[in-house]
Amino acid sequence: MSQKPIIRTIHHLSCSGGSVVSKCIGAMPNTQIVSEIHPLRLRYDFIPFDPLQTFLTQTKLKNDINLIKKIFLRRLLSVHDLAQQLNLNVVLRDDTHRLFKTK
Numbered sequence: 001m002s003q004k005p006i007i008r009t010i011h012h013l014s015c016s017g018g019s020v021v022s023k024c025i026g027a028m029p030n031t032q033i034v035s036e037i038h039p040l041r042l043r044y045d046f047i048p049f050d051p052l053q054t055f056l057t058q059t060k061l062k063n064d065i066n067l068i069k070k071i072f073l074r075r076l077l078s079v080h081d082l083a084q085q086l087n088l089n090v091v092l093r094d095d096t097h098r099l100f101k102t103k
Contacts, residue, residue, distance in 0.1 A: 007090045038095035039072040
């Protein structure tokens with residue numbers, strides 16, 4: 001049987017205890033939680049470590065959903081590769097509350 005780490009996800013509604021559950025999962029041996037993940041959420045902040053994101057947010061490419069999804073997938077694969085090197089299990093905690101708008 002392979003010992004390769006698998007990327008898992010946790011989904012929950014806002015204010016439903018997801019932070020506590022995520023902390024419990026993150027306390028498990030060889031487990032890393034990566035929180036607030038959303039493939040279509042580009043930040044417009046200054047992020048000097050990420051020139052690609054800065055470039056996207058400053059150009060019309062920020063509206064190219066297919067390109068953004070491809071970049072997101074490549075980044076997830078990079079996380080998976082690093083997790084394998086470190087023998088870690090990765091759990092992605094998504095950012096679902098951004099999908100709901102309040103008036």
